[in-house]
Amino acid sequence: MSSQRSEWRERLHANPSRMEHELAIKLEVDQIRYLTQVEIPVTTADLYFPIEPRPLLVFVDGRVHLGTSQxxxxxxLRTLLRKKGYRILELCYDGYSDKKRDQLYKEIHNSLAKLVTSRE
Incomplete structure (x- = not known):
């Protein structure tokens, strides 16, 4: 296991999905500042970007989140978070693949670029 991967695991407090793990590695490679598994009063965000004045919460939702009740x-929960002033990005996938990981990463990257551009 590379040192980059082991450092990432040490920073994580929960049991991440492979998709979360791989997205976090790509963020680190591109030197994008983020936090993982940040506890918000009502839930835990998979990725947290401390953008002022409204942080971006990213939820990486696998199969368990595709059921109706979930x-x-x-x-x-996410409606409540929006009302509290958070920005929300929901990323859904039905199974891990490098192609899907890259697609989800691009969505994160594009969202961050829009937020940074809109602040300037």
């Missing part, structure tokens, strides 16, 4: 629960 989708309803997720939507209720």
């Amino acid at each position: 989708m309803v629960k997720d939507e209720e």
Whole structure:
């Protein structure tokens, strides 16, 4: 295991999915500042970007989040977070692949670029 991967694991407090793990590595390679598994009063964000004045919370949702009851629960929580002033990015996937990882990473990168550009 590379030192980069082991450092990432040490920073993580929960059991991440492979997708979360791989996205975090790509963020580190590109030197994008983020936090993982940040506890928000009502839930835990998979990735947290401390953008002022409204942080971006990223939820990387795998198969368990595709069920109807979980989708309803997720939507209720995320609506509450939006009302509290957080920006929310929801990334869904049905199984790990490098192609899907790269697609989700691009969505994160594009969202961050838009937020940084809109602040300037």
